[in-house]
Amino acid sequence: MKQSVHCCRLTRMAYGGPEEFMDATERELMSKGGALPTDMFKKARAKDQSPTNQESGGLQDRLQSELLDSELYKEKWDFLLKRLKEGTSYKGFLNVDFHDAGENSLGYAIGGGQLRYQYKKGPPPTLELRLKDTYDFTKKGHAWGRLQDKGYLVTYGVNVFIEKIPCPEAAAAK
Amino acid sequence: MMRMDLRFINYCRHAPFMGIVIVLLLTGCNRISLKDFNVSDKKEITKNVVLHRTSGSDVTLTDADGVGLVYGNVKRIGFEADRKDYLLVAFEPFSDSSANSTLPTLEVSRIELSSGKAASISDRDGSIAKSLQTVDSFF
Numbered sequence: 001m002k003q004s005v006h007c008c009r010l011t012r013m014a015y016g017g018p019e020e021f022m023d024a025t026e027r028e029l030m031s032k033g034g035a036l037p038t039d040m041f042k043k044a045r046a047k048d049q050s051p052t053n054q055e056s057g058g059l060q061d062r063l064q065s066e067l068l069d070s071e072l073y074k075e076k077w078d079f080l081l082k083r084l085k086e087g088t089s090y091k092g093f094l095n096v097d098f099h100d101a102g103e104n105s106l107g108y109a110i111g112g113g114q115l116r117y118q119y120k121k122g123p124p125p126t127l128e129l130r131l132k133d134t135y136d137f138t139k140k141g142h143a144w145g146r147l148q149d150k151g152y153l154v155t156y157g158v159n160v161f162i163e164k165i166p167c168p169e170a171a172a173a174k
Numbered sequence: 175m176m177r178m179d180l181r182f183i184n185y186c187r188h189a190p191f192m193g194i195v196i197v198l199l200l201t202g203c204n205r206i207s208l209k210d211f212n213v214s215d216k217k218e219i220t221k222n223v224v225l226h227r228t229s230g231s232d233v234t235l236t237d238a239d240g241v242g243l244v245y246g247n248v249k250r251i252g253f254e255a256d257r258k259d260y261l262l263v264a265f266e267p268f269s270d271s272s273a274n275s276t277l278p279t280l281e282v283s284r285i286e287l288s289s290g291k292a293a294s295i296s297d298r299d300g301s302i303a304k305s306l307q308t309v310d311s312f313f
Contacts (some may be wrong), residue, residue, distance in 0.1 A: 077240070092235070092241060092242050093242040093245065094236075094241055095226045095228065095236045095267070097214055098230075112226065112228035113232075114234060114242070132302065
């Protein structure tokens with residue numbers, strides 16, 4: 001099995017005004033006098049390039065290895081193959097909850113996310129997995145919080161591409 | 175006087191250990207509890223249709239096993255008029271490209287609650303999406 005892994009992206013702030021990044025729902029909320037959407041500034045920040053793994057202090061590497069080694073990840077992988085065999089759609093996502101992760105793991109700080117998948121018939125059949133969500137680390141002290149204070153946004157996009165594997169169970173899916 | 179001296183000697187003997195205990199306590203107080211970040215939450219609409227909030231900005235709709243029913247970030251939701259067996263969901267489709275695209279538009283799907291089957295609905299003027307509640311009201 002060949003695995004090529006790209007891990008979490010952190011993007012830098014560069015924006016001209018928050019309204020530019022609001023969607024219709026957020027504009028409506030603001031027009032009603034509600035609080036400004038919390039993710040508005042995240043969207044604003046998500047315009048620039050992400051820093052390197054070195055800039056994040058190696059957090060990306062740590063998160064990647066923690067995720068790939070976790071029982072949770074293996075469980076989701078098996079479950080996904082089973083569902084593909086039963087005929088589920090080739091593209092979709094599984095909800096992942098990290099609450100059973102160790103308290104000191106980064107996954108525990110993340111809380112949860114969507115493990116997105118895309119199965120391609122090939123040949124050879126391939127299954128592409130990607131874990132992505134947008135999180136808030138505004139509380140002081142957390143390593144990612146300090147990066148966020150500098151204008152980087154933690155988007156936690158762990159991309160796991162699993163290529164050129166036989167995937168026999170999935171191959172039986174319609 | 176003799177008793178006082180003994181007390182002082184006893185205090186001096188334990189002072190270094192007390193210092194260590196105080197330092198450990200202070201370090202412990204400053205330790206960050208990771209569980210306070212990005213707490214996930216879920217809300218069951220029915221046994222087979224579940225809303226998940228995995229972060230401050232992302233809410234998804236899945237079946238009981240956690241498999242997504244619509245491929246996107248749910249923004250608005252509500253029951254179809256006068257029918258409690260169908261759910262209408264407005265969502266921002268997930269972007270799979272690494273580049274940050276322009277603002278996504280909302281798509282609307284109709285979910286049959288008994289089976290969890292989703293069917294796309296046309297909402298060109300956005301009136302269906304506007305008629306639904308924001309997903310925040312469900313949490």
